[in-house]
Amino acid sequence: MAIGKIALIANPAAQNGRGSWAAVEAASHLRARVGDDGFRLLLTERPGHAMALAAGLGEEVGAVIALGGDGIVNEVASGLMERPAAARPALGVIPAGSGNDYAATLGMASSIPRAIDQILAFRTGPADIGRVNGRYFVETLSFGLDAAIALDTMERRVRTGRAGTRLYLESAVDQLFHHLEIYDFALNVLRAAPGLAPIYLKGSCYLFAVQMGPTYGGHFRITPEASLDDGLLDLCWATPTLTAKRALAVLLAARFGRHTGNRHIHFERAEALELSFGCEPPAQIDGEKIEGDHFIIDCIPGALTVIFG
């Protein structure tokens, strides 16, 4: 398959302005490889702009590259979903954000020139996309403790300009030891995974994650078996009672996907589900805050064509 024209969408304001350097670097490497006519650099001017840019791409564009973190990937993918399925260019990612979980799921290199090599090799495949109350997510939707950590990490990142796993862990320790809350929830599986019975259960949890890919929060392997193209949402939740110390140990184990045997950790898979909470929990999709206490969630199989590393 020919790659067609490439559109590179970047947020110059990302990472306290470092996004513009990443855009310049990516554009100069692309220019060297495909020439001025082979690509177009589109810079976002405001939140939500990447979605409009992706939705409005011309038919000559065969690949759209989101340069940045999970936030801009989410926007670009959401823009592609506004187009008819047959008119969605392939989605590639050059990781240049602070949360690069989707890029890792696709197997992208962290250096810009190497990621461009991978994109130009154009190894594509289908990927599912998740939808919650009408909004799309590419990698992660989560509620409770992990969303609180993700949102607090983002707030610290903006405030301090720092990034990385260490910042996430600082946030995690603060949330675990000072804000460890329990959320009552009801899970109603609307469409079960093939071969599984639909379930309805009420319970309480520290966190509830609904995953497309295996990781969140900067490469924590919360659902290590999750696959982007199985048509299923991978669910993981953690139930009481854990002390803050034990919860921290479970979280650290989750960094490497080694939390799966713990009796407080539960997994399910489903095509569609309804999730209700007794009170509004902290919630995030692909690192952005969302609000509400009642969520209808489904998986749209093979909605995107993605470029793998």
Ligand SMILES: [Mg+2]
């Ligand atoms: Mg899946």
